[in-house]
Amino acid sequence: MSCSIYEKFIFGQVTEKDFKQHIKHCKECQKMIEHDDQIESRVRDIKTVFHPDRLWNNIESSLITEKEKIRNNSNVYRMTFKIMRTAAVLIIVLLSGVIIKNYFILQSPLLSDTRIKQYQNKEKAIIENIKDLEDNVDFSLNEGNIDQQLRYKEYLNTVNSQIKDYQQVLDENPANTHIRDYLIRALKDKKQVLKEFVRVQRNS
Amino acid sequence: MKEKDIIERCQTGEIEAFKLLYNRYNRPLLHTAYRMLGNTHDAEDAVQTAFLKVYKNIKRFRYKSKFSTYLFKILINICIDMSKKKHRNKKVELMEDINLKKPNYELEMEIDRALQKLPSKQRECFLLFTVGDRKQKEIAEILDISLGSVKANIFHAKLKLRSYLSEYTEKGCV
Numbered sequence: 303m304s305c306s307i308y309e310k311f312i313f314g315q316v317t318e319k320d321f322k323q324h325i326k327h328c329k330e331c332q333k334m335i336e337h338d339d340q341i342e343s344r345v346r347d348i349k350t351v352f353h354p355d356r357l358w359n360n361i362e363s364s365l366i367t368e369k370e371k372i373r374n375n376s377n378v379y380r381m382t383f384k385i386m387r388t389a390a391v392l393i394i395v396l397l398s399g400v401i402i403k404n405y406f407i408l409q410s411p412l413l414s415d416t417r418i419k420q421y422q423n424k425e426k427a428i429i430e431n432i433k434d435l436e437d438n439v440d441f442s443l444n445e446g447n448i449d450q451q452l453r454y455k456e457y458l459n460t461v462n463s464q465i466k467d468y469q470q471v472l473d474e475n476p477a478n479t480h481i482r483d484y485l486i487r488a489l490k491d492k493k494q495v496l497k498e499f500v501r502v503q504r505n506s
Numbered sequence: 507m508k509e510k511d512i513i514e515r516c517q518t519g520e521i522e523a524f525k526l527l528y529n530r531y532n533r534p535l536l537h538t539a540y541r542m543l544g545n546t547h548d549a550e551d552a553v554q555t556a557f558l559k560v561y562k563n564i565k566r567f568r569y570k571s572k573f574s575t576y577l578f579k580i581l582i583n584i585c586i587d588m589s590k591k592k593h594r595n596k597k598v599e600l601m602e603d604i605n606l607k608k609p610n611y612e613l614e615m616e617i618d619r620a621l622q623k624l625p626s627k628q629r630e631c632f633l634l635f636t637v638g639d640r641k642q643k644e645i646a647e648i649l650d651i652s653l654g655s656v657k658a659n660i661f662h663a664k665l666k667l668r669s670y671l672s673e674y675t676e677k678g679c680v
Contacts, residue, residue, distance in 0.1 A: 312661050313661070345636045345637060348540060349614055354528075357532070357554065361524075361558070364554060372519075
């Protein structure tokens with residue numbers, strides 16, 4: 303192949319007009335074009351007989367199967383989504399519970415120095431009242447309703463041990479609000495029981 | 507009916523609309539696949555797989571290219587995969603069709619052998635251009651190569667085919 307004009311034309315190096323002029327007299331290019339056309343038409347000319355209708359039936363059934371599969375998958379997906387959503391809500395609720403417990407209940411807020419003093423004054427006042435009441439109580443239980451007095455005494459022992467525990471904790475951390483509250487409550491309980499104790503003994 | 511309308515119907519999963527697309531494209535698709543794979547059975551398998559793939563993915567088709575480009579791209583990839591598998595299994599069966607047992611079948615076989623001898627890109631470009639009836643610009647999009655590369659591949663494919671088929675050319679069969 304000595305003439306390269308055909309190649310140049312294909313790659314856009316020669317214009318269509320020039321090429322048309324050229325092939326009028328170039329036998330080589332004419333032959334190449336003729337051969338190319340023949341090859342192209344031979345490749346295009348497929349003798350095999352296809353059966354497009356039969357093939358469509360196959361395609362259609364595979365598409366229907368696929369459609370079913372997609373539908374089933376989406377049902378499974380929807381169910382899974384519902385289950386996962388419920389599970390997620392439960393997990394969130396549980397986690398919130400744990401967070402609330404850890405951060406708002408177990409971790410006691412600490413008291414300021416002024417508040418500690420206020421609490422201590424309150425405790426002191428109750429303890430003084432308790433001391434006064436204890437002076438009026440006869441713990442030997444010689445007279446009156448012995449059973450009731452025994453019950454009061456037993457309760458006082460319990461409250462005393464609670465008060466002792468709370469005071470031990472507060473010695474380590476005087477700013478613990480909750481223990482301060484529990485202590486006040488225990489002291490008030492003790493005061494109330496002593497009052498009852500005195501009343502019962504006086505009546506008898 | 508406009509192609510865009512058909513595609514929109516396909517995107518809703520309407521199988522009847524796929525038939526319209528099939529009727530429009532089955533011939534160039536089957537012929538391209540046939541020339542790439544060398545037998546009717548594989549060609550039909552490739553077209554069926556291509557349509558199934560289109561069915562699964564058509565919802566994501568956003569008209570960034572022509573639908574035919576998208577369709578041919580899928581088909582060409584399927585054909586490439588199938589030929590690779592065939593080569594791996596060493597079961598290259600050329601032109602086994604009973605339909606070809608006609609006077610011209612020897613030449614048909616020779617053309618197919620010649621096509622199989624071409625480098626893959628040259629064969630893909632040439633077949634999309636001739637059998638697939640695609641424009642060179644569209645071929646460039648389908649194969650993700652430049653227009654210049656498409657032109658060169660087609661030209662070299664023709665040169666090689668001319669030399670492979672020289673015996674038949676001389677006889678005047680081609």
